Amino acid sequence: MKYLDEFRSPELVKQYLDEIHSTVTQSWNIMEICGGQTHSLVKNGILDLLPDKINMIHGPGCPVCVTPLALIDEAVYLAEEKQVILCSFGDMIRVPGSKKSLLEAKAGGADIKIVYSPLDAVKIAKENPDREVVFFAVGFETTAPPNALSVIQAKAMALNNYSILTSHVLVPPALEAIFNDDESEVHGVLAAGHVAAIMGLEEYYPIVEKYKRPVVVTGFEPVDLLAGILQTIKQLEKGEYKLENAYKRVVREEGTPSAKEIIFKAFEISNRDWRGIGTIPQSGYKLKEEFLNFDAHEKFKISIDKVKESKECIAGQILKGIKKPDECPQFGKKCTPEHPLGAPMVSSEGACAAYFHISDFQF
Template sequence: MKYLEEFRDPELARRLLDDIRATVTRPWALMEVCGGQTHTIIRHGIDQLLPEGVELIHGPGCPVCVTPLEVIDKALEIASRPGVIFCSFGDMLRVPGTDRDLFRVRGEGGDVRVVYSPLDALRIAQQNPDREVVFFGIGFETTAPPNAMTVYQARRLGIRNFSLLVSHVRVPPAIEAIMTSPDCRVQGFLAAGHVCSVMGVDEYPELAERHRVPIVVTGFEPLDILEGIRRTVRQLERGEHTVENAYQRAVRPEGNPAAKAMLADVFEVTDRAWRGIGVIPQSGWRLSPRYRDQDAEHRFQVSGITTVEPAECRSGEVLQGLLKPNQCEAFGTTCTPRNPLGATMVSSEGACAAYYLYRRLGLPAAPPPARSLPVVPLEASPVA
């Protein structure tokens, strides 16, 4: 298959669904890790077409959504300072901090600019040598290499007025945290193909073996998702728990060696806080000592900011797969895309945004009770 339409062929989808129905003999709960996959599932109604008993649980795969509140507040503090040009992708501007967002900062006179690449921010720094330029670097393994390359280029070109506010996170430790949670119901994973196109699949076999769960690397079109589900269900029915690559057109087992080398040079692995979840050990990156002077958090001395998540927002439970968006009492009422309580309603990859956009508005008869967060039983440690 070479063309987009072929990855949405209804006849091929029907055959895959028939195969899944013929395979399933008992209930199974699968988690798609990527927010892009969540939007494909909800947009095309894949979860509603699956045989009864096969449940798709939405995971913490939206990079905007898992950016912790304290990092958002650090961004707001830096962006509000005189002489700073704060650059970000557009989907971060409406993510609520404690009492405002980047749009509000811009309305109050802050120089907040939307860019389409971190290299755009680097060019702005070259053009404005008398001002500090900060790029908001968020995301999973997919967006980390270009951000690392930009820091590397700034050092190589001697551009001293450029820095990076880092909030990069890694998928495998998140899977580990999900599987060790006492509330976990996940029996198999659809792994994000774009993450694996960078990092390869080396980190997944140990997870699959230790937790006895199949992990299938999957793409983002409807047929990709259905093929990933088909392979995962087949493994579960056979009692297997291996790693399969169902996205070979983009993912090589070793990943992208050049991108991995750049990550190893510019970043180092560290503990990271995930919004609504808590601190997950070794789940993120920070700039390595060689590049520490380009770390905006250190440059602007904002490491002491602490925050408290709003009690009425249950996005942490959504991100952990413990709650469907329309099971939250605030969904579609006090929380909408125009007036969001949390990032899952704002981001283009957020599960709450997907449910709202594609009109999954109906509430179940008995929404789950509120839970205290963080649910993942991890001991918090400071994020340097």
């Protein structure tokens, strides 16, 4: 398959690995931001093939993992107490809330539907004019355009029974929070190509300048990731820091202007709570004033007490790259994909799930 097979080529992988091995002379911590990058690194065995001096740190780019506990409780409340039709992507429904997950609420009779697009939820709202329909709008910049489009479309259709429960988070402020965290020691970053494909590169230049660390945008195939690691190592070894795009077949400097236009028609930037990390200023989207009728939190006047995270789950340290999943005492013991204690063990992009499913760990 063009643009895919060549980026899985064993010969190219070997060439990149050889060059990485001959380039690296010092120990470096490199963070891959996105859970999709983490899964590719683990699934393709790349972590085992890199030099010992390169320590890959798994970043916070798993949307399901960083959705606050309180928001899952709000979704459960809407489905159970307000009896809305709650529409969600599949990953989200298994994530534990403080008392139960959406899956458990569904098993108890709540009307929870798995959809593949927010526009499916708009369709459900149109077909069920007597019911309130809420879409659980979770994600990074990548899912913001369709979520924004859903409220724009619902407004145009005068669908008063549709709203979204929003937890949109943004990569650049999270990157700054990690660089500012005294506990984390990240020397260089592999930024996620799909986010840059939407937003472009401009947001990263000031961060690179301010923190003086290399950021390289990569794709998700083995050759994409190794090319990004090599470019990062070359910069670090020379004492350089700059923004590089190692995913030029997809990412343009300006991103996708039409998608950004849709995002900023419906959303504006706001502070956001990140599960396991806390509040990061200006790190998410909220609906603009003119779309507040479509904001489920406002519409249903939800007021739910925030519950503290389980002390057993160290997801915050995993998401900031301070610890690896297998350093969590519960990993593979009390916490498994069948009985997850935290979101990183549930999501298809969660680092704990990646280690559990694919690595060689023996229990």
